[in-house]
Amino acid sequence: MIEFKHVSKSYGKTEALKDVSFQIKPGEIFGLIGHNGAGKSTAIKSLVSIIEPNSGEILIDGNPLHENRMAIKKRIGYVPDSPDMFLKLTATEYWSLLASAYELKEDLYQKNLHYLMKLFDMQEHKHSTIQSFSHGMRQKTFVIGALLSDPDIWVLDEPLTGLDPQAAFDLKEMMKRHAEEGNIVLFSTHALEIAQQLCNHIAILKKGELLYDGTIEELKSLNENQSLESIYLKMAGRDAQDNVKSQGSSEGGEHQ
Amino acid sequence: MRWTPTLELIKVNLIYSNPQIVQKKRKKEGKGEKTTEIYKSVLLQNVILFAVFLFLFGSLFLFSGLNFTQYPGLTSTNLFLFVLLTFLQGMNSVYNLFYQSKDLINYLPLPFRQSEWFVAKFSVLMLTLLPFLIPILGIFLIVGIQANRLFIGVVLQALIFFIFILSLLFLLLVVLIHYLSQLPLFKRNKELFQTIFYTISSIGMFGAIFIISNRNTAASLPGELLPDSKSVPFFVNFHTLLVDPFDKQALLELSLGLILLLFLVVLLFKVIIPTFFNDQLNEQTTAVKRSAYKSGVQEVKSRSLEKTLLKYNFGLVQNATLITQQISSTVIFPIIFLAPQIINGLSFEGLPLYYWKSFFWAGFVFALFTVNALSIVSVIISLDRENFTYMKSLPFSMKSYLRFKFWFAYGLELILPLLLSIVIFFFTHTPLLFAGLFISGLLLGMYCISLVYFVRDYRLLELDWQTITELFNRGSGAFGRVISMFVVMIVGGASTAGITVLSSLTGTWGTMLAIGVLALPILIGGGLTLYYKKKFWSKFEIS
Structure with missing residues (x-):
């Protein structure tokens, strides 16, 4: 289980996360939804140890992240929001680096790599540099890297951006299967239809504040006969009203 | 520290240390199945470079016609100058590599230990600085050979001295730059300090090379005794021990250097490395946030x-x-x-x-x-x-x-x-x-x-x-x-x-x-x- 407990993070005067708390249970596909600058990436980067929150705590199965970074990092497969790193390495060199970090046994590495390369149609490009790839191919490279060690927690920051329809479909199926096996998938997205399609638990963020934490069904039952898009825009869009937040917290079980 | 991940990190850092060679090699090999491990080319190229430098500087000293065993002052001054040259060059390299490197953020989410990342960066630092320091290996060898000692013993001793100076220099550089970068004054004036490092490196390098080449071209005819310059403390001990490996005074003085080395190792691994990632965490992320808005093209208005x-x-x-x-x-x-x-x-x-x-x-x-x-x-x-x-x-x-x-x-x-x-x-x-x-x-x-x-x-x-x-x-x-x-x-x-x-x-x-x-x-x-x-x-x- 992943727990965010009163996590806050600010960059100078800008508060990227304001006292955010939520829990993600095993078997859940958890979607972080919000506009640009809502705090989705900051939350994700805090979880994957890129950012140190100013206050609050992140726990994985009850273990504080800051005390068990190495062990927790090994349980997480992370796909960053912009696949523009390690550009001078070939895909194989990058995957080999990850395999060594996750201490993957050679035979398991080869087996997983073969499966993932085939799935994402990357065999022909394995010796090309990441720099030479299109956005989608870079994304595939990092998705393969994240899944290589078969970690139980997947943290995917906008994972479907740039993927071709087949790869996007395959990844979504893999996410579902991974959660069904009792693991956790956390991903951020702007695309509400994808959240609706995949998530059994969502959190809506706006300017660092958690506006909603619960299931899509619960959210829809609070706003009958409305599409998810109009509910979301009512909460987080231009005309969002503060009372929505209070409505959410008074009526829903886990809602804030 | 785990060896396999460290070696993988070293390979990656080697690839990044010379993108030009890597790119050429990759172009040559194409996308075929049989690609060599590219880091080997980088390594080989560097080894050749070191060998050439060793040979060049070795010859420079050898053909100066001086019997260096009789010149503790000249030898120690040359050693000092090369170490100084490497140190000046190293200030800028260490700062760039450890404190300005934008790749740390890519490694943070991965299960690498800080010590592994550090050691990998050290390997690149070594490649950058070795060409400047390698001549001292030549000096050690020449002094030892001229002292008519057993060749194998000389080679071993020269290598030990070389590694000792190299380690001491690297550790001093990292510790110095680390504590400098912690100063509030430094944090407020990062650009200025970076500029200072760079200027010192550039001018220092040119100046030191100028002095070294001038000193050696002024050599005398074989057999003719030139007045020796004043010995440089600490460095003169290497000369003494190459001539007489059991000189007690020199051994004692060098052992003080060894104690300093051990102290720096402890400081690095127990104090600096464990807090390094955390110290850099906020710096990195804030910098990324800030730099994301820096772009010249955004300012295009309706002007010519x-x-x-x-x-x-x-x-x-x-x-x-x-x-x-x-x-x-x-x-x-x-x-x-x-x-x-x-x-x-x-x-x-x-x-x-x-x-x-x-x-x-x-x-x-x-x-x-x-x-x-x-x-x-x-x-x-x-x-x-x-x-x-x-x-x-x-x-x-x-x-x-x-x-x-x-x-x-x-x-x-x-x-x-x-x-x-x-x-x-x-x-x-x-x-x-x-x-x-x-x-x-x-x-x-x-x-x-x-x-x-x-x-x-x-x-x-x-x-x-x-x-x-x-x-x-x-x-x-x-x-x-x-x-x-x-x-x-x-x-x-x-x-x-x-x-x-x-x-x-x-x-x-x-x-x-x-x-x-x-x-x-x-x-x-x-x-x-x-x-x-x-x-x-x-x-x-x-x-």
């Missing part, structure tokens, strides 16, 4: 294209390191060479007219001296980063775009040398004709050298650089740069001196010299223009 490009290019060159480099490479050496002469009353007033050739030629040579791989014109295209690719998509001619860039950089390159020349003309009472000819030579020389380096930038184009030093180190790197500076200095200086001596010639020889002095720069300029018109500018005709 030239004005927009001018503003955009001015934005590109506003880099502290680049500007300092520009100033130091233009101003410092003329000041070092000319300031004492000017103070002593150097005056060109009333100089016979036939010296006009020297002024024209000197202007041309001065221009060649001020532009190198670190100049604005040598990086102006790469400074575009990904904007360069984007520019290609815009509806204007790439040829005009690049031409604009070239003349913009040429203009900037000219400012300082011109100002400096005017100041020197003023102090040396240079007649107007001579001043005009010097400036003509300067304009022409600057055009030639700028064109060469501008095309070189396109040839070695690097758009996803992390720090500007990556651009500076393209091609033959720091050592190549210093060597080319020396060549320009020696050839340029000798030819200027030759022309000055021969200036008074009259008759056919005098006319030939005059024609030659005028024609050669013009021919070089014309030739380069035609050559690059065909080989470079024509590539952009269609766009």
Whole structure:
């Protein structure tokens, strides 16, 4: 289980996360939804140890992240929001680096790599540099890297951006299967239809504040006969009203 | 620390340490199944480089004809100078590698230990600094061999001493830069400190090489005893132990160095490394947030294209390191060479007219001296980063775009040398004709050298650089740069001196010299223009 407990993070005067708390249970596909600058990436980067929150705590199965970074990092497969790193390495060199970090046994590495390369149609490009790839191919490279060690927690920051329809479909199926096996998938997205399609638990963020934490069904039952898009825009869009937040917290079980 | 991940990290860092070789090798191999592990090429190239340096400096010392066993002072001074040279170069490298490197953020989410990341970075630091330090291995070997000791023993002892100095130097550098970077003053003035490191490195390197090469060329005939210089404390112990491996005093003094080494190891692994990632965490993320908004093209308003490009290019060159480099490479050496002469009353007033050739030629040579791989014109295209690719998509001619860039950089390159020349003309009472000819030579020389380096930038184009030093180190790197500076200095200086001596010639020889002095720069300029018109500018005709 992943727990965010009163996590806050600010960059100078800008508060990227304001006292955010939520829990993600095993078997859940958890979607972080919000506009640009809502705090989705900051939350994700805090979880994957890129950012140190100013206050609050992140726990994985009850273990504080800051005390068990190495062990927790090994349980997480992370796909960053912009696949523009390690550009001078070939895909194989990058995957080999990850395999060594996750201490993957050679035979398991080869087996997983073969499966993932085939799935994402990357065999022909394995010796090309990441720099030479299109956005989608870079994304595939990092998705393969994240899944290589078969970690139980997947943290995917906008994972479907740039993927071709087949790869996007395959990844979504893999996410579902991974959660069904009792693991956790956390991903951020702007695309509400994808959240609706995949998530059994969502959190809506706006300017660092958690506006909603619960299931899509619960959210829809609070706003009958409305599409998810109009509910979301009512909460987080231009005309969002503060009372929505209070409505959410008074009526829903886990809602804030 | 785990070995397999550390080795993988070292491989990755090696690949990043020399993108040029890697790119060439990859191109050669294509996408086939049989790709060699590319880091081996980088490693091999470096090993060859070290061997060449070891051989070159070893020969320099060996053929100086001195019996170094009798020169503890000279030996220890040379050791000290090479260590100092490496230290000065290392300050900038350590800061760039550990505290300015933008790749740390990519490693943070991965299960690598901080010590593993550190060791990998050390390997790159080693490759960067070894060429500067390797001559001391040569010195150790020569002293040991000249002491008529068992060869194997000498090699072993030389290697141990070398590794000892190398480790001590690296640790001192990392600890010093770490604690410097923690100072509030440093944090507030990062750019300034980076500039200071860079300037110290550049000037220090040149200065130390200058002193070392001067000291060794002044060697005497074999067998002739020169007075020895004063021994440098601590360093002299290496000499003593190479001559007499059991000298108690020297062993005792070196063991103090060993204690310092152990202390630094503990400090590094117990204090610095464990907090390093956390210290850098916030710095990195805030920096990323801030830099995301920095882009020249965003400021395009409805003004003329030239004005927009001018503003955009001015934005590109506003880099502290680049500007300092520009100033130091233009101003410092003329000041070092000319300031004492000017103070002593150097005056060109009333100089016979036939010296006009020297002024024209000197202007041309001065221009060649001020532009190198670190100049604005040598990086102006790469400074575009990904904007360069984007520019290609815009509806204007790439040829005009690049031409604009070239003349913009040429203009900037000219400012300082011109100002400096005017100041020197003023102090040396240079007649107007001579001043005009010097400036003509300067304009022409600057055009030639700028064109060469501008095309070189396109040839070695690097758009996803992390720090500007990556651009500076393209091609033959720091050592190549210093060597080319020396060549320009020696050839340029000798030819200027030759022309000055021969200036008074009259008759056919005098006319030939005059024609030659005028024609050669013009021919070089014309030739380069035609050559690059065909080989470079024509590539952009269609766009």
